[in-house]
Amino acid sequence: MQGLPRGRARSGWAAAIGAALLVATAAGCSSSEPRREYATPKELCGTEVSTGSLEPLLPPGKKIAVKPTSAVGVKRCRLEVDGKVVFSTSVEKLGADSSARDVATSALGVDPNDTSADSGRFIYSKTGAVGRVECPKSAGADSSFWVTARVSGDAVAADMLRFIKEYATAAAGSRACAER
Numbered sequence: 001m002q003g004l005p006r007g008r009a010r011s012g013w014a015a016a017i018g019a020a021l022l023v024a025t026a027a028g029c030s031s032s033e034p035r036r037e038y039a040t041p042k043e044l045c046g047t048e049v050s051t052g053s054l055e056p057l058l059p060p061g062k063k064i065a066v067k068p069t070s071a072v073g074v075k076r077c078r079l080e081v082d083g084k085v086v087f088s089t090s091v092e093k094l095g096a097d098s099s100a101r102d103v104a105t106s107a108l109g110v111d112p113n114d115t116s117a118d119s120g121r122f123i124y125s126k127t128g129a130v131g132r133v134e135c136p137k138s139a140g141a142d143s144s145f146w147v148t149a150r151v152s153g154d155a156v157a158a159d160m161l162r163f164i165k166e167y168a169t170a171a172a173g174s175r176a177c178a179e180r
Helices: 006-032 051-057 100-106 157-172
Strands: 064-071 074-081 084-095 115-117 122-124 128-132 143-151
Touching (some): 051 157
Antiparallel strands (some): 128 143
């Protein structure tokens, strides 16, 4: 660098170092972060949900599959990403005197002592949530209607609450609520 004034040499080196750092940073970000390549479902086994409430609960991956299952009195919906169950919901009918704490006792991903909301109608954590469905037309006083949700990893607890509230509202307008 003889023959060049000191200011030009320094600014040339600084520009070269800055460009190298920019390229290294961009390369590091684009290749190391997993991405979500699938479209977020707008329906979970017959119950509409917004992608805005479901998307924060789903992991990155290439392919998603919606898998309905059921047992006596329970309708489940599982989401698989790249062949692994990552999210599940259920809709079930229980006795009229059942509480969110009762439902949380047997639900995976949520504990009866987790945070509650709306005067105990919902209980949620970073791994699961339960909520009572307010059916518009009550077919009888002998039952209550509940939804649950669970993630395979950890989510933000507030996102779980947002989802379970929306899911309970959607379930209230579903065919299952009418069949109570």
